[in-house]
Amino acid sequence: MRIWDWDYAFEILPEIISALWVTITATIVGFGLALVLGLIWTLLIRSDSKGVSAIAGGIVTFVRNTPILVQLFFIFYVFPEFGVSLEPFVAGVIGLGLHYSTYLSEVFRSGIESVDPGQWEVATALNFTKRKTWTRIILPQAFPPVLPVIGNYFITMFKETPLLSAITLVEILQTAKNIGAGTFRYTEPFTIVGILFLALSYPASLLLRNLENRISERYQ
Amino acid sequence: MNFWEVIISLLGQGLWITLLTTILSAILALVLGFAGGLMRLSRNKIIRFIVGIYVEVFRGTSLLVQLFWIYYVLPMFGITLSAVTAAVLAIGLNYGAYTSEVVRSGIQSVDEGQIEATIALNMTKVQRMRRVIIPQAFILMLPNLGNQLIELFKSTSLVALITLTDLTYQADVLNATTLQTTQIYTALLVIYFVIAWPMTKGMKVLERKLTEGRM
Numbered sequence: 001m002r003i004w005d006w007d008y009a010f011e012i013l014p015e016i017i018s019a020l021w022v023t024i025t026a027t028i029v030g031f032g033l034a035l036v037l038g039l040i041w042t043l044l045i046r047s048d049s050k051g052v053s054a055i056a057g058g059i060v061t062f063v064r065n066t067p068i069l070v071q072l073f074f075i076f077y078v079f080p081e082f083g084v085s086l087e088p089f090v091a092g093v094i095g096l097g098l099h100y101s102t103y104l105s106e107v108f109r110s111g112i113e114s115v116d117p118g119q120w121e122v123a124t125a126l127n128f129t130k131r132k133t134w135t136r137i138i139l140p141q142a143f144p145p146v147l148p149v150i151g152n153y154f155i156t157m158f159k160e161t162p163l164l165s166a167i168t169l170v171e172i173l174q175t176a177k178n179i180g181a182g183t184f185r186y187t188e189p190f191t192i193v194g195i196l197f198l199a200l201s202y203p204a205s206l207l208l209r210n211l212e213n214r215i216s217e218r219y220q
Numbered sequence: 221m222n223f224w225e226v227i228i229s230l231l232g233q234g235l236w237i238t239l240l241t242t243i244l245s246a247i248l249a250l251v252l253g254f255a256g257g258l259m260r261l262s263r264n265k266i267i268r269f270i271v272g273i274y275v276e277v278f279r280g281t282s283l284l285v286q287l288f289w290i291y292y293v294l295p296m297f298g299i300t301l302s303a304v305t306a307a308v309l310a311i312g313l314n315y316g317a318y319t320s321e322v323v324r325s326g327i328q329s330v331d332e333g334q335i336e337a338t339i340a341l342n343m344t345k346v347q348r349m350r351r352v353i354i355p356q357a358f359i360l361m362l363p364n365l366g367n368q369l370i371e372l373f374k375s376t377s378l379v380a381l382i383t384l385t386d387l388t389y390q391a392d393v394l395n396a397t398t399l400q401t402t403q404i405y406t407a408l409l410v411i412y413f414v415i416a417w418p419m420t421k422g423m424k425v426l427e428r429k430l431t432e433g434r435m
Binding site for chain 2: 061071077078082160161163166177187190197201202
C-alpha cells in the first residue's frame with residue numbers, strides 16, 4: 001500500500017471541500033453570536049447594580065474556566081432533558097458563541113478602558129444621553145484598537161470548529177473521518193483537512209498582522 | 221446515584237488521566253516553547269526557517285485535527301502510539317508552538333540596555349541568556365504562560381475523542397450506563413471549574429509575588 005495516493009486524494013477532495021461550507025457557516029454565525037453576547041457581558045459587568053455585575057461576572061468566569069467540549073456536550077445532551085432539543089449545528093453555534101463571548105468580553109473591557117477618561121467628561125459636558133455616549137463616543141473609539149485581537153479570536157474559533165464533530169455535526173473533520181472509516185485510509189483525508197485549515201488560517205493571520213501594523217501606526 | 225456520588229465516581233476514574241495528560245503535555249510544551257523561542261532568535265536563517273514552519277503549521281491547523289492525525293495517521297507510517305502518548309505529543313506540540321511565540325516576544329521585550337551591560341561586563345552569550353535575559357524575560361512571559369496553562373488544561377478534554385479515559389471520557393461512559401445526563405455533565409463542568417479557577421487565581425498571585433518591587 002502506498003503511503004500517499006494522489007488519485008484517492010483527488011477523489012475525496014470535492015467531498016471534503018463541500019463540507020467546508022458547514023465549517024465556515026458555523027464559524028461566522030458562532031462569531032456573530034460571540035460578539036453580541038460578549039458586548040452584553042461587558043455592559044452587564046459594568047452595570048451600576050452590584051447584583052447584575054456579580055452574576056454576569058460569575059457566568060463569564062465559569063464559562064471561561066471550563067472546557068468548550070464539555071460545554072458543547074452539556075448543550076447537546078442536557079438541554080433536551082429540559083425539553084430543548086437542538087440540532088447539532090444550532091447547539092454547536094451556541095456553544096462556540098457562548099465560550100468565545102467570555103473571551104471577547106474581556107477584549108471589549110480592555111478596549112473601553114483604553115478610551116481616554118476625558119471622553120466621558122466631554123459626553124457629560126455636551127449633555128449626551130447614556131445611550132448616545134456609548135454609541136457615538138465610547139464604542140467607536142474602543143473598537144479599532146482591539147480589532148486585531150478580535151480578529152485573532154475569529155481565527156482561533158475557526159480552528160475550534162472541528163470540536164463540533166463530537167456532537168455529530170458533519171463538518172470537515174467528521175467528513176474526513178467518515179471517508180476514512182469507509183476506506184480504511186486516514187492519511188489523505190486527515191492531511192487534506194490539516195492543509196485546508198492551514199491554507200485558510202495562515203493567510204488570514206498575515207492579513208491581520210498587516211491590519212495590526214496599520215492600526216498601531218494610527219493610534220500610537 | 222446522587223450528585224455527590226456522580227462527582228466521586230468521575231473523580232475516581234478520570235481525574236488521574238486528566239492531570240497526568242495536563243502535566244506531561246505542559247512540560248513538553250514548555251521545553252518546546254523555550255527551545256523554539258530561542259531558536260527563532262537564532263542568527264542562522266535555516267534554523268529560524270525550520271522553527272517558523274513548525275510554529276505556523278501547529279498554530280495554523282486545529283488541535284483536534286493534529287490529535288487525530290497523530291493517533292490515526294502515524295500508524296500508517298509504522299508509528300503506533302498509545303492514546304496517552306499521542307495525546308501528550310499532540311497537546312505538547314500544539315501548545316509548544318504558541319509558547320515559543322510567548323518566549324520569543326518575552327525575550328525581545330527585555331530592555332536593550334541589559335544586553336549592552338552584559339557586553340560591557342564581558343559575559344559569554346550563555347551567561348547573558350541564563351543570568352540576565354531569561355530571568356527578566358520570564359517575568360514578562362508569566363501572565364501569558366499562566367493563561368496557556370489553563371487553556372492547555374481545558375483542552376485535555378479533547379483526548380476523550382481518541383478514547384483516552386480522562387474525566388470527559390468517563391462522563392460519557394457513565395452517561396451511557398446510568399442515563400443521568402443532567403447530573404453527570406453538570407458534575408463534569410463543576411469538576412473542571414474547581415480545578416481551573418484556583419489555577420487562574422494562583423497564577424495571578426504568583427505573578428504579583430514575582431513582580432513585586434520590579435515593575
